[in-house]
Amino acid sequence: MTRRTRTWLLLMPAGTWFLVMLLLPLTVVLVFSFGERAPAGGVVPAFTFEQYANLPARWTAFKNTLTLAPVGTLAALLIAYPLAYFLAVKVDPKWKTILLVLVIVPFWTSILIRSYAWIFLLGGRGLPALLDWIGIEGVRLINTPFAVLVGIIYGYLPLMVFPIFVSLDRLDKRLLEAASDLGATRWNTFRQITLPLSIPGIATGCMLVFILLMGEFLIPALLGGGKVFFVGNALVDLFLQSRNWAYGSAVAVTLVIVMLITVTIYMRLINRLGASREDVSIM
């Protein structure tokens, strides 16, 4: 078997899979986005830009998504980084695995059930009742953007911790020792050694969380009371309520384009920050 045949055979299944399950559906969506809504729902083939012209009607959904996705990603990063650092650098190796596993475990319960717990915790009988009791009255949490943010951080924290942990864990501890032996302050060690070396992990974590947030639908639906609307919610609505496949396809195509642009810009930025090309091109 030549090297060439081997390569082709190895690539075959994945290639076919991508063709049928990725390219074909995306092409159909693209075609439909130029169609028209059929009277009872569904799509009538056509070639019109009407659906795209109608996009401003979903501006708020795009705005919410493009605000809460980066904010949620950033918040998750700020909370996750110290924990990942703690797990990778500070913790006794004996406990490392178990503590790491404990971060992942919540991921094993359905996000639905976990979000449901937050409906209770943020609802009138949960935290607000507690705050009321200590004298802070009239706090409303559920069905607000804040509730959605909490749900987001909660749902995606493990995804952020994990890659950062991996990159920090690979870091040679002797480097840190050497730095402190050479009299560097802890802050300087962190800034000049730890942080740059963990950038691939940060980049991966942020990317993962950001991508998932851009398409988020459940958390706003459950914790936003149908009021904090993401593009994902708009899409579900268009396909599962108003049955407007043509317009829904146009919104989907737009979402994909917006993501392509934001993610590409993001990658450029990361690359400029000096992470090695190979590490970031994992995405």
Add this chain to the structure above:
Amino acid sequence: MRMYATCVYLFLYIPIGVIALFSFNAGRHASQLQGFSTKWYGKALGNPFVMDALQTSLLVAFTSALLASLFGTMAALALQGVRGPVRTVFDMLIYVAVMIPGIVIGIATLIGLVTLFDQLNPMLAALWPEGAQAPRLSMGLGSLIAAHTMFLMALVIIIVRARLAGMDRALTEASSDLYATPFGTFRQVTLPMIFPAVLAGFLLSFTFSFDDFIIAFFVAGSETTLPIYVFSSIRRGVTPEINAIGTMVLGVSLILLVAAQVLLRRGERKPK
């Protein structure tokens, strides 16, 4: 630092504690504690829909994680030596597959496959011998596994490739310099080195698939996975049965993890 970590763990586990607490609620409502009872566990275990949904979820997660790890690893290995347009196309595909939100994958797969099936079904019926019932393609287990595999495959390729990139080239080169066959090199050098990544890819894929609601919501047809079951139950007004299911899933995964940990430890202690 330790304080901080404790806080984060509390943040992670308080909601889970709430879930577990309410699973022992004697009353019907999931927002008011009315005494202790384990009856919801019995109810959940005796409910064929829960058991079916669990089975479906496990089957889908296992099959798609397996397919994704296999094909993903194959592709990652092959791509190592590929440059030029093929490489570019694959990089693009992986990039797109990972970057597209699950909801778009779900919707696109739904309308794409429904459109495809509408074309294929009459053809199948025409091709089929007279009198025999032609198979009808429809959304269901197959479409769900296929959609999950597509997305997870991209994930596995990324993970394995990252590992391959970090691998010391000198080792495989040394191996072939020493006249090892390509397969020998693969088995004795490459595989052991990438195995952790493949395993990680498999586990991550399994978790993703098992927990996925959005894609399944669109492409599962009449199949019910556990998240779909939970979603429709939540809308029905949650009874503690859902909490019991969640607690059980969590309990089982914890037990498995602890068991794996113990086994690994034992393996380490063996003299080499």
Add this chain to the structure above:
Amino acid sequence: MTKTPDNISKKKFMEEFRRYQKGSVTRRHFLNVTGLGAASAVLGSAVPGLRPSPAFAAGEIGDRVILATWPNYHDPANFDAFTEATGAHVQVNVFGSNEEMLAKLQAGGSGWDVYVPTNYTITTYVSEDLIEPLDTARLPNYDPSAFDPRYAEAGSVDGTLYAVPKNWGTTGYAVNTSHTDGKAMTSWKDFFDMTMDSFSGRTMVHDYQLTTIGNALKYFGYSFNSVAENELADAEKLLIDAKPHLFAISSDYQPSMRNGDAWMTMCWTGDGKQLNTDMPEIAYVLGVEGGELWSDYYAIPKGAPHMDAAYALINFLLDPEVNAKEVLAHGYPSADAHTNKLLPEDLLNDPILYPAADLLNALEFGAAVTLTDPNRAELMARFKSA
């Protein structure tokens, strides 16, 4: 009854009986061919209280049936009883709007056996070929003459029966009067004005175009079913103005009303009754301007995977004894005279279930056009994403 053979020879009877014993025919086939089924049905309807419980032996209809219905719309104990009687477990999927049910069926492979469409949607289901005509021979408990035609007629399209009545009711709003400072709430104008005033952040509207848009239309005195562009534009402006003041847009409002997060919500009869029973401070109000009068039906979607179980479940739920328990649990009135006979007097005089004539007369049935009108659908979507 007309479909069963009148007489059957002794010999034939014994033949059939043996076949049945050997297991080559099902029990139902046996009962049908021999006329025993009809006999017991006749006997049952002649002797009150002896109506046949489902004519199925355990396991015969399979072990499951999937029901797509609305929130808080059944007595869970009845499903347990059904499982006990037939061996089939009932999976309940809950939906908050007819649009959602239609979308799920249109996308194919819903997997449902029975669903609960509202009066105005049935013609669309028929024209889209998504609904199965009903075989009344398999619904011995269905007695068309017992139903008030007003709440049963939408079940037939062009003379074919597609759906049998479940319950009827009204769409008004529930308001927690401990927060109204004694202000009398009587209209949809009050509902929206209060929302944008002292009830800010405490009101819920349905995630359902028909009622949310319809009631906003009533605010201006327009028809609940209007599809006129200028009238819809007024409704949209009202809804979008009110949106920042809403607690949530959701058709499942009971939990929030009960725990005090929400003070007022658009509400269907039975939910109003359920809330009022448990928390007397929650009142159910019908807007004086009018609003919706509706009737829900049981129907079987095309290609239901467990057809036998679907018929068995509908038949079981139509049993007046069972139906009466349902009504007592969910508080939605039934149009079935047999069922009403079994209900306590005070429930039959309950002002929530049976509103005063002048309020009732102002109400409108939903119109089929609202389901497919693209402007209403898009207005609702714009409101939600605003």
